[in-house]
Amino acid sequence: MTDSTATDKPNNFIATLIESELTQGSLNKIVTRFPPEPNGYLHIGHAKAISVNFGLAASFGGDCHLRFDDTNPGKEEQEYVDAIKEDVSWLGYQWAGEVRYASDYFDQLFQWALHLINAGQAYVCDLSAEQASEYRGWATAPGKDSPFRNRSVEENLALIEKMRAGDFDEGACVLRAKIDMSSPNMNLRDPILYRIRKISHHQTGDKWCIYPSYDFAHGQEDAIEGVTHSICTLEFADHRPLYDWFLEQLPVKNTPRQFEFGRLNINYTVMSKRKLKQLVDDRVVQGWDDPRMPTISGLRRRGYTPAALRNFCDSLAVAKTDGVVDIAQLEYFIRDDLNTSAPRAMAVLRPLKVVISNYPEDQIEQLTIPSHPDLDLGERQVPFSREIYIDQEDFKEEYSKKFKKKFCPGKRIRLRNAYVIEAVDFEKDTEGNVVQVNALLIENTLGVNPEDGINPKGVVHWVSVSEGIAATVRIYGRLFNCEAPDRGDENFLNFVDGESLREVQNCWVEPSLASAKAEASFQFEREGYFVADRYDHGSDKPVFNMTIGLRDNK
Ligand code: ATP
Ligand code: MG
Numbered sequence: 446m447t448d449s450t451a452t453d454k455p456n457n458f459i460a461t462l463i464e465s466e467l468t469q470g471s472l473n474k475i476v477t478r479f480p481p482e483p484n485g486y487l488h489i490g491h492a493k494a495i496s497v498n499f500g501l502a503a504s505f506g507g508d509c510h511l512r513f514d515d516t517n518p519g520k521e522e523q524e525y526v527d528a529i530k531e532d533v534s535w536l537g538y539q540w541a542g543e544v545r546y547a548s549d550y551f552d553q554l555f556q557w558a559l560h561l562i563n564a565g566q567a568y569v570c571d572l573s574a575e576q577a578s579e580y581r582g583w584a585t586a587p588g589k590d591s592p593f594r595n596r597s598v599e600e601n602l603a604l605i606e607k608m609r610a611g612d613f614d615e616g617a618c619v620l621r622a623k624i625d626m627s628s629p630n631m632n633l634r635d636p637i638l639y640r641i642r643k644i645s646h647h648q649t650g651d652k653w654c655i656y657p658s659y660d661f662a663h664g665q666e667d668a669i670e671g672v673t674h675s676i677c678t679l680e681f682a683d684h685r686p687l688y689d690w691f692l693e694q695l696p697v698k699n700t701p702r703q704f705e706f707g708r709l710n711i712n713y714t715v716m717s718k719r720k721l722k723q724l725v726d727d728r729v730v731q732g733w734d735d736p737r738m739p740t741i742s743g744l745r746r747r748g749y750t751p752a753a754l755r756n757f758c759d760s761l762a763v764a765k766t767d768g769v770v771d772i773a774q775l776e777y778f779i780r781d782d783l784n785t786s787a788p789r790a791m792a793v794l795r796p797l798k799v800v801i802s803n804y805p806e807d808q809i810e811q812l813t814i815p816s817h818p819d820l821d822l823g824e825r826q827v828p829f830s831r832e833i834y835i836d837q838e839d840f841k842e843e844y845s846k847k848f849k850k851k852f853c854p855g856k857r858i859r860l861r862n863a864y865v866i867e868a869v870d871f872e873k874d875t876e877g878n879v880v881q882v883n884a885l886l887i888e889n890t891l892g893v894n895p896e897d898g899i900n901p902k903g904v905v906h907w908v909s910v911s912e913g914i915a916a917t918v919r920i921y922g923r924l925f926n927c928e929a930p931d932r933g934d935e936n937f938l939n940f941v942d943g944e945s946l947r948e949v950q951n952c953w954v955e956p957s958l959a960s961a962k963a964e965a966s967f968q969f970e971r972e973g974y975f976v977a978d979r980y981d982h983g984s985d986k987p988v989f990n991m992t993i994g995l996r997d998n999k
Contacts, residue, residue, distance in 0.1 A: 454504045454505075455497075455500050455501060455504060455759070455763070457497075457706075457762070457763035457764075458763070458765075459497075459501060459674065459676060459704050459706070459763065460501060460504070460505075460763075462704075463475055463501060463505055463674065464505070467505060472673060474506070474507050474508070474673075475501060475502060475505045475506075475507030475508075475673050475674060476502070476507055476508050476509075476510070476541075476670065476671050476672045476673045476674075477498040477499075477501055477502045477507065477508075477509045477510070477672065477673070477674055477675075477676060478498060478509060478510040478511070478512050478545075478667065478670065478672050478675070479491075479494060479495050479498045479499065479509060479510070479511055479512070479533070479540075480512045480513070480514045480547075480663070480666075480677075481513065481514065481529050482513070482514045482515065482516075482517065482520075482521065482718075483513050483514075483515055483521045483522065483523075483525035483526045483529060483647070484517070484520040484521050484522075484525060484718055484722075485525060485718030485719070485721060485722050485733070486525065486528050486529070486532070486718070486721070486733040486734070486740045486741070486742055486743075487528070487529055487532045487533075487740060487741045487742075488716055488718070488721060488738075488739045488740050488741065489709065489711065489716070489739045489740075489741065489744065489754070489757075489775070490708060490709045490710070490716045490739075491741070492536060492741055492754050492755075492757075492758050493709040493758045493761060494676070494677075494678070495533060495536060495538060495758075496536075496755060496758035496759060497676055497706065497758075497763055498676055499538040499540075500759070501674070501676075502541075507673075508541035508542075509538070509540060509541060510540055510541055510542065510545055510670055510672065511529075511530070511533060511540035511544050511545065512544075512545040512546065512547065512666060512670070513526055513529070513544070513545070513546045513547065513548075513648075514547050514659065514662070514663070514666075515546050515547050515548050515646070515647065515648060516547050516548075516656050516657050516658065516659060516662050517642075517656065517659075518642060518644045518645065518646040518647065518656065519642060519644050521646075521647055522647060523647045526647065528733070528742060530544060531742075532741040532742060532745075535741070535745060535751060536741065536751045536754060536755065537751045537752075537755065545666075545670065546648050547657075547662050547663075547666050548646060548648040548649050549648075550662070550665070550666055550669055551649060551652075551653055551656075551657070553665070553669060554657045554661065554662060554665060555609070555657075557665060557695050558605065558620060558638055558639060558657075558661070559602070559605070560694075560695060560696065561622060561638070561694060561695070562598060562601045562602055562605060562620075563598055563602075564694065565598060565623065566622060566623050566624075566694055567601065567620055567621065567622050567623060567638060568591075568593060568594055568595075568596050568601050568620070568621060568623055569593065569596065569600075569601050569604035569605060569608065569618050569619070569620055569621075570591045570593045570594070570618060570619055570620075570621045570635075571593050571617065571618045572591055572592075572593065573616070574616065577591070577619075580626070581626075581631065581634050582626070582627075582631075582634070583631075584629075584631060587626065587627035588626040588627065588634045588635075589626060590626050591621070591626075591635065594623060594635070604618065605620055605639075608620070608639065608641055608654075608655050609653075609654070609655050611643065611654045613641055614641070615640075615641045615642060615643055616641065617641065618641070619637045619638075619639060619640050619641075620637070620638045620639040620655075621635045621636065621637055621638060622635055622636050622638055622661075622690075622691075623635060624636070624687075624690065630683060630686055630687075631683075632660070632683055632684050632686065632687045633686060633687060633690070636658065636660055636661075636687060637658045637660075637661075638657060638658055638660075638661040639655045639656065639657055639658070639661070640655065640656055640658065641654060641655050642654065642655070642656050660684055660687050660688070660691075661691065663675070663688065664688040664689075664691050664692050664701065664703070665691060665692075665695065665697065667699075667701035668692060668695075668697035668698065668699045668700065668701055669697075669699075671699050671701075672699075672701045673699075673701060673702070674701070674702060674704055675688075675701045675702065675703045675704070676703075676704050676705075676706065677703060677704075677705055678705060678706065678707070678708045679705045679706065679707055679708065679765070679766075679767060680708075681703065681705055682705045684703075685703045685705070688703050689703075705765070706763045706764060706765065707762075707763075707764045707765060707766045707767040707768055708767045709761060709768070709770060710767065710768065710769045710770065711739065711769065711770050711771075711772050711775060712769055712770070712771055712772055712928045712929065713772050713923045713924075713925050713927070713928055713930075714739045714772070714923075714924065714925060714930070715739070715925070715930055715931045715937055716739060717931075720931060720937060721733070721738060721739070721740060723938070724738070724924075724938075724941075727938070729938065729941055730924070734746045734979075736748075736919070736921055736990050737921050737922075737923075737924040737945055737946065738924070741754070745964075745979070746976075746978070746979050746990065747921065747976070747990055747992055748779070748783075748966050748974060748975065748976030748990055748991075748992030748993075749779050749992065750779065750782050750783070750786070750966070752782050753778040753779040753781070753782040753783075754778075756778045756781070756782070757774065757775050757778040760774070760778070769929075772923075776993050779974070779992060779993055780974070780993060780995075783966055783968065783974045783992065783993075784968075785820060786966070787966040787967050787968045787974055788816035788817060788822045788823070788825075788967055788968070789816055789817055789818070789967070789968050789970055790816075790825075790954070790955055790957065790958050790967045790968070790969055790970070791827065791861065791862075791906040791907060791908055791954070791955045791969065791970050792906075792908065792916065792918070792952055792953065792954040792955070792958070792969040792970075792972065792975070792989070793834040793835060793836055793906065793907065793908045793913075793952060793953045793954075794836065794918055794920075794949055794952045794969075794972060795836050795837040795838060796834035796835075796836075796837070796908075796951065796952070796953050797834065797835055797836065797837040797839075797840055797879065797880070797881075797882065798832060798833075798834060798880065798881045798882070798910060799832070799833050799834070799835055799866070799881070799882045799883075799884050799907070800831065800832050800881060800882070800883050800884065801831050801832070801833070801866055801884050801885065801886045802831075802869070802883055802884070802885060803885050803886055804830070804831040804886050805831065806831055808830065808831065809828050809829070809830050809909070809911070809912060810828065810829040810830070811826045811827070811828055811829075812826070812827045812828070812829055812862060812863055812891075813825075813826060813827075814826075814827050814862045825955075825957040826957065827862065827863075827909075827955050827956075827957065828909045828912035828955075828956065829860075829863050829864070829909060830909040830910065830911050830912060832909070832910035832911065833860070833907045833908060833909055833910060834907060834908050834909075834910060834913065834953045835852070835860075835882075835905050835906070835907050836905065836906070836971075837879070839851060839852055839858070839903070839905040840852045840853065840868070840871070840879060840882055841853040842854075842871065842879065844856055849902050849903075850902045850903030851903060852868050852882070852903070852905065853868055854868045854869060854870055854871065855867070855868065856868060856901075856902075857887065857895070857899060857900070857901040857902075858901045858902075858903055858904070858905050859890075859901045859903065859904040859905070860904075860905060860906075860907050861904050861905060861906045861907065861970055861971075863891065863907070864886050864887065864890045864891055865886075865887040865890035865894075865895055865900075865901050866884040866885060866886050866887065867884060867885050867887060868882055868883070868884050869883045869884055869885060870882075870883050871883065905971075906969075906970045906971050906972075908953040908954060908955050909955075910953075912956055913953040913954060913955060913956065914953070914954050914955075914956055914958065914959050914987060915950075915951055915952070915953060916952045916953070916954045916958070916986075916987035916988065916989060917948060917949070917950050917952070917981075917986070917987070917988045917989070918948075918949045918952045918975065918988075918989050918990075918991065919946060919947070919948050919949075919978075919988070919989070919990045919991060920946075920947040920948075920949060920991045921945060921946055921947075921990070921991055922942060922944065922945040922946075922947075923942060923945060924941060924942060924945050925937070925940045925941060925942060926940055926941075926942040927940040954969075954987060954989075958977075958987055958989075959984040959985075959987055960984060961977040961982065961987065962977065963977050963978065963979050963980070963982050964976060964977060964979050965977050966992065967989075968995075969989075971995070972991075972994070972995070973991055973992070973993055973994040973995050974991070974992040974993050974995075975989040975990065975991055975992060976989065976990050976992055977989055978990050
């Protein structure tokens, strides 16, 4: 699998623009950034933003920064900072220089707030949140000036120092820009620059009790870092005039520009950290990295590979509209990757014992089997013995045309990579379930058809009873049973599928799988792709998570 981000130039409106700027010489070097707020784990929507930002920088020989947008300490945690760094690295991207934090610039931002106050462009406002929203008006009705709008520079300077010193309670006042209360763009109606928050910050501790707003911080951070193209999602388009306003008013050295593209949404899932956090907090899932989650760490634990996620992101348009992508498109890319990278192995998920009565009782035959039918992924030893397991679904009590490829009394079947056997009869338990099939091995059929010309119609996978290893296999369905769980009026939690995780304890896997490393992927023949669980898998007790079935049969 090649890394297309590093070789091909992306084909989208931002890339076209950058290309022409570089050609014309108005731009020397492109600098982008990925700016997550550390208030949750990254999801696949973020993977798209990561691939756009890191991809553009890589294609045009520039830099991409990783900057934590940590202006809201109430919702942020070090755990999220660590998880985000791990996810970005795991995806295969390397940020330029050290990890950066919006909080690295709090001193500078505060100086710029003073600059605006001194220029008569910012004031401390004592309106309560409720009053302020009333004064703000609404989209079609202009707002009203705050009664505190015309405070003197001296008064504002004194008040901001008191705010900073912790003399006021949370919510008592805010610092606002003085722009235009009748602007048709609500973002320009004297937006908030600083709020009082008496909370410790994961990076700055108790140094600050006032924190800048996203709007006051973001463009200035870009300017400080020399970001040239500040790429974000469409909901920020209405903030762009404000982004530009701050850069015009302040003595910044660089003037980054903001560009917006459509958010990635995928059907059958939700894509917002707030909702994903709710799933975690309410214990609907087992954690942020639950393999049913659309988080990067969840997809990783599910067995998705960095290459599959990057290829998926690269396949998406960078457009000016939000879109919903079919989950099948994501699934296509993981199958595509694993088809050529995952070794084959045999695992029986619903074991049915077959006793081959003409095979010596204590004989074990080690068969050497290639790990991939077409590619050189090595070989493994698979032991064959008198008693084997096959899948319950591969056996029928009676022959029928509909199931002509199945194993049934009087009929033959090819054991994958091994012999042809013929069923004689079967045994049932008291509840009427078939619990054992008695069979005969057809001599000289290892890799060749029977000499009598009676060829088996089907091929089944199998595992030796005495040599196989018991494993736990987790089968995942979609977490939501509805295509758009968060689009209607109903609570998205009502659409959670309570049966989306099925843990099967007594599966039997071929012994080579015991030495599988954590996070190694395999194709279990005729079943699908499975990954050795990152945390729970061990050679004494193998645990595999189902990544995806072999075919899209939804
Ligand atoms: P969420 O609503 O899920 O919390 P967010 O936009 O608040 O997402 P941030 O941490 O602020 O999350 O996002 C970091 C970057 O990722 C931003 O530039 C944001 O625009 C981008 N991003 C977030 N979600 C998506 C998405 N679904 N598709 C594309 N880009 C996204
Ligand atoms: Mg956000």
